[in-house]
Amino acid sequence: AMVRGWWWIKDPEELYHTLQALHPRGIREKVLHKHLAKHMESLAEMCTKPINPLFELKTEDKDVLLEALQQPWQVQEKAMEVDVSALQWVEDLEQRVIAADLHLKPYTIPDPDSTRDDLQYYEHDVDPRDDWIVRTKKEWSGLPRIATHPLDLAVLRLANLERNIERRYLKEPLWN
Incomplete structure (x- = not known):
């Protein structure tokens, strides 16, 4: 299935x-x-382990989501909410890395993006050539990153964070 x-x-x-x-x-x-x-x-x-709240839908949320699927503009709104919460999760991770001192010196976290008022929902076209296995051998995906799209900002922040974490703190399967 x-x-x-x-x-x-x-x-x-x-x-x-x-x-x-x-x-x-x-x-x-x-x-x-x-x-x-x-x-x-x-x-x-x-x-x-208990589920990360970011990915867990409560029963009432599922009903809301099913209802939203009938209204195309609401789907986009819901997707935007999820994208922003993913960005907030990355920003929270940045704070935890700093607090636990796992980073390379000197490293400063950029200002939060999740509170910006110019954020806009964006949907990338799916390109089969952008498959992660095809891309693993390359440094960076050719996918353009939109500067006002919360999920793209999350990807960029996470990549930047990864570059600034001391290698010895990255464990398999994340080190690759």
Whole structure:
């Protein structure tokens, strides 16, 4: 059933079944199989942890979302809210990295972007050549980043943060 789009594994058994279902000769599936098998223990443990509120929809929110899907302009509004909350999550992560002193000296966090009033929703066209496996060998994706789009700003801030974290604090599978 989980063929297209984003989906989310919530229990270790489902994770194990996913691993079993991956085709050993599929280009992407082989890579995913290798990573899942290698990190199965920690991933299974992550499945049992409480869910990050950013990704959890309460029942009433689901109803609101279903209703919103009937109204195209509301979908965009909801997507914008989620994008801004992702940006806020990155900004919060920046603060935690500074507080825990995991960064390279000197490193200053740029002013928050999530409070700007010029933020606008933007949807990038999907380009199959922009697949992460194709791009892993390159330094940076050719995808243009929009300076007023919260999700693009989150990506840029996260990339900047990653560059400023001491290597010894980055653990697999994040170090790649």
